[in-house]
Amino acid sequence: MSMAPDGLRLPDHRGPDDLGRIESVPLSEWGLPRSTWEILDRAAALWPERTAVGVLPSMDDIDAPVTLTYARLRDDVVRLADTLARLGVGRGSAVSIVSPNTAGVVCATLAAQSVGVSAPVNPALSTERLGALVAAAGSRVLITAGPELDAGVWQAVTEFAPGSGIEDVLVLRPDNAVGSPPALSALAGVRVAYLSEAVRDSPGAATTSGPPQPEDPAAYFHTGGTTGTPKIAVHTHANEVAMAWSLAAHPASGSEGTMFAALPLFHVNALLVTCLAPILTGRMVLWGPPDGYRDPGLYPAFWRLVARYRITTMSAVPTVYDALARVPVNADISTLRSPVVGAAPLPDAVRREFAARTGVDLVEGYGMTEATCASAVTLPGHARPGTVGQRLPYQRIKAVDTHPATGAWSDLPPGEPGLLVISGPTVFAGYLRDGRPDADGVVRDGWLDTGDRGSVDEDGFVTLVGRAKDLIIRGGHNIAPAVIEEALLSHPAVTGAAAVGKPDRHAGEVPVAYVTLRGGADGSTGEELRQWAAQHVPEPAAAPKEVIVIDGLPTTEVGKVFKPALRADAARRAVAAELSALGGRARLAAPGAADNEISIGVVAPRAEIDHVCERLDGYTVHWHLVREEEPEVPEGETEKEST
Incomplete structure (x- = not known):
C-alpha cells in the first residue's frame, strides 16, 4: 500500500486474490479526493515542478512538445475557470468543447469541471449533429477550434452557433501558434473571442462558487455512433474520482514513467485513463498530435516516441495496435510495459502480431461510458484466455437472465452467460433528460443494464459474448x-x-x-x-x-x-439480389447521405412495381420506391413504403 503526504492511499493490486483484501476496506477510508478539481489541486501542491502534460502540436518535430508543469497546469485551469465563471458558468452549467486534442482542450476540460460541467463533442460530427448536441447540453459557452486549428470545425460553429442558445464562443489556436491570429467571423447574437485573450485579464484567483461536491455533475459525454441523436451520459465528480483512483491503483497503469495518449478527449477513455488517473500519481502524459491516432504521421515515428520519452503505458483500440504491429521497431522500446486495449473486441491475430513485433503483451479491458470508463482490466502476468480481465475494485459485475414475459432479472451462477449488469461507485447518474440526469430504464436498484452479454467467473473475470442489440x-x-x-x-x-x-x-x-x-x-x-x-x-x-x-x-x-454501416450494406445486398432475380429493370438507388441507415431506395419502372413490392414486402427493412424518370409515370404513383 502506498500513501501520499495528504493521506490518499493506493492499494497493492497485483494479483486476482488482492480484490477481496482491497474491498475489505470501505472505499470512504482510502482518502479519495472529493472532485476532479481536487485531483489537480492536490497534484500541483505535491509535484509543482513535475511535467504534467506534453503535447505534440504536429508530427513534424517530435522533440518539441508544448509542456506544462503541474503548477502551470493548475494556474492555467484556474485562470480559465475564473473566465468561465465571469461569463456566467456555474455549478450545473455545461461548457461545450468542440475541438481536436490540444493542451488548451486539456485545460478547458478541467476548468469546465471545476466551475460547471464539461460537455465535449466529437468534432467530426455533422454541423446539424454538433448543434443538436450543444443545444441538448444547454450550453451557453462554447470552446472550439479556430480556423488555424481546424477550419472545418470553425465553419460548422459559425453555422450552428447563432440562434443555438450559445452566448460566448472562446476560440482555440494551435499549441504552437505564433504571431497575430486571423480575424474571427462575427456571429449574430454571440460574443466571439480567442480564449487566450479572454483569460488575459483573469486574476487567477479561485472562483467564488466554492469547490465542486462529489454529487455534482462533472461531465456530459455523448454516447453512440453517428446515426440518430446520441444519448448524453451524466458523470458526477464521485464517479470520475472513483474511476481515476481504481485505474491509478491498477498494475496495468503503473505509477512511473510516461503515459502516451492519443484518443480524442470527447471519449471517456482519454479523460479517465490518460488524464485524471495519471494526475493522481503525478505522472507525465505525452499527448499525440491533434488528430491523435488518426494522424498517419504518428505510426512511422511511434517507436522513436517510445524511446525518446520512455513511454511505459498507453491506451488505444485494436485498430491502432494492428497498425503498429506492421511498423518495424526501429528504437529501444524496452520501457513499454502496459499497452492497454479496449473499446472493441481484440482479434487474436492482432494480439499475436503485436507481441511478436514488440515482445510486449497487450492488456485487454472492458468498459462503457455509462459505467464512467473501465469495469474490468487484465492483470499483467495473470491474463486468463478468453476474458477481458478482472473486475475493478468496488465494481460488482454479474450475469442475469431476463424473464421473457416480465423482464425481471434473476442472477445466473458463475460462468453462465447472460445479460451483464454492473453496480458500484462508477455507475453514472443517468442520461440527460430535460436538463436533469435520469437513469430510469437503464439502472435498476443500482444495477446498470450494460446491453452486453457475457459471463463472470468466481474470481470476477469477465468473458464477453456480444452486444445484446447485435x-x-x-x-x-x-x-x-x-x-x-x-x-x-x-x-x-x-x-x-x-x-x-x-x-x-x-x-x-x-x-x-x-x-x-x-x-x-x-x-x-x-x-x-x-x-x-x-x-x-x-x-x-x-x-x-x-x-x-x-x-x-x-x-x-x-x-x-461501426456495425450499423455493415448492417445497412448487408440489407442493400439482400435487396439487390432480389431485384436481380426479378430479371427486369428495377435496381437500387444510389445510397444517400445516411447510407449507414437501413433505409433503401429502389428505382423501378411502373410495369414492375407490383412485382417489386411482392418480393420486398417480406423483408424487415425500411425501403421505398423512387420514381423512374419516365414521362408515362404520373406524379407520385410509384411511391410506396414498406416496413
Whole structure:
C-alpha cells in the first residue's frame, strides 16, 4: 500500500486474490479526493515542478512538445475557470468543447469541471449533429477550434452557433501558434473571442462558487455512433474520482514513467485513463498530435516516441495496435510495459502480431461510458484466455437472465452467460433528460443494464459474448456475433472480422461476416473463409451465409467497429439480389447521405412495381420506391413504403 503526504492511499493490486483484501476496506477510508478539481489541486501542491502534460502540436518535430508543469497546469485551469465563471458558468452549467486534442482542450476540460460541467463533442460530427448536441447540453459557452486549428470545425460553429442558445464562443489556436491570429467571423447574437485573450485579464484567483461536491455533475459525454441523436451520459465528480483512483491503483497503469495518449478527449477513455488517473500519481502524459491516432504521421515515428520519452503505458483500440504491429521497431522500446486495449473486441491475430513485433503483451479491458470508463482490466502476468480481465475494485459485475414475459432479472451462477449488469461507485447518474440526469430504464436498484452479454467467473473475470442489440436472430434462434468473429479471426489471414444479420425472407435474418486480411493474403477468398467459419463455429446455425472481404472495417472516431454501416450494406445486398432475380429493370438507388441507415431506395419502372413490392414486402427493412424518370409515370404513383 502506498500513501501520499495528504493521506490518499493506493492499494497493492497485483494479483486476482488482492480484490477481496482491497474491498475489505470501505472505499470512504482510502482518502479519495472529493472532485476532479481536487485531483489537480492536490497534484500541483505535491509535484509543482513535475511535467504534467506534453503535447505534440504536429508530427513534424517530435522533440518539441508544448509542456506544462503541474503548477502551470493548475494556474492555467484556474485562470480559465475564473473566465468561465465571469461569463456566467456555474455549478450545473455545461461548457461545450468542440475541438481536436490540444493542451488548451486539456485545460478547458478541467476548468469546465471545476466551475460547471464539461460537455465535449466529437468534432467530426455533422454541423446539424454538433448543434443538436450543444443545444441538448444547454450550453451557453462554447470552446472550439479556430480556423488555424481546424477550419472545418470553425465553419460548422459559425453555422450552428447563432440562434443555438450559445452566448460566448472562446476560440482555440494551435499549441504552437505564433504571431497575430486571423480575424474571427462575427456571429449574430454571440460574443466571439480567442480564449487566450479572454483569460488575459483573469486574476487567477479561485472562483467564488466554492469547490465542486462529489454529487455534482462533472461531465456530459455523448454516447453512440453517428446515426440518430446520441444519448448524453451524466458523470458526477464521485464517479470520475472513483474511476481515476481504481485505474491509478491498477498494475496495468503503473505509477512511473510516461503515459502516451492519443484518443480524442470527447471519449471517456482519454479523460479517465490518460488524464485524471495519471494526475493522481503525478505522472507525465505525452499527448499525440491533434488528430491523435488518426494522424498517419504518428505510426512511422511511434517507436522513436517510445524511446525518446520512455513511454511505459498507453491506451488505444485494436485498430491502432494492428497498425503498429506492421511498423518495424526501429528504437529501444524496452520501457513499454502496459499497452492497454479496449473499446472493441481484440482479434487474436492482432494480439499475436503485436507481441511478436514488440515482445510486449497487450492488456485487454472492458468498459462503457455509462459505467464512467473501465469495469474490468487484465492483470499483467495473470491474463486468463478468453476474458477481458478482472473486475475493478468496488465494481460488482454479474450475469442475469431476463424473464421473457416480465423482464425481471434473476442472477445466473458463475460462468453462465447472460445479460451483464454492473453496480458500484462508477455507475453514472443517468442520461440527460430535460436538463436533469435520469437513469430510469437503464439502472435498476443500482444495477446498470450494460446491453452486453457475457459471463463472470468466481474470481470476477469477465468473458464477453456480444452486444445484446447485435444478436443475430435466425428463425427465432439467437446467435452471438462473437462466435462467428472468433471463428474467422482464428484464420491466419484474417486481421479483423464483424458479423451482422442480413435480412432474409424466410428466417428473418441470417448471419454474414465482413473481414479484413493481412497484407499479402491475396489467396484467401470469401468462399474459402465461409467454409473455414462453417467448420469452426460452435453450431451450424452460426455458419455465415456469406463472407465479404473488404479493405477496412468501418469504425467510429475512437476505433470501434461501426456495425450499423455493415448492417445497412448487408440489407442493400439482400435487396439487390432480389431485384436481380426479378430479371427486369428495377435496381437500387444510389445510397444517400445516411447510407449507414437501413433505409433503401429502389428505382423501378411502373410495369414492375407490383412485382417489386411482392418480393420486398417480406423483408424487415425500411425501403421505398423512387420514381423512374419516365414521362408515362404520373406524379407520385410509384411511391410506396414498406416496413
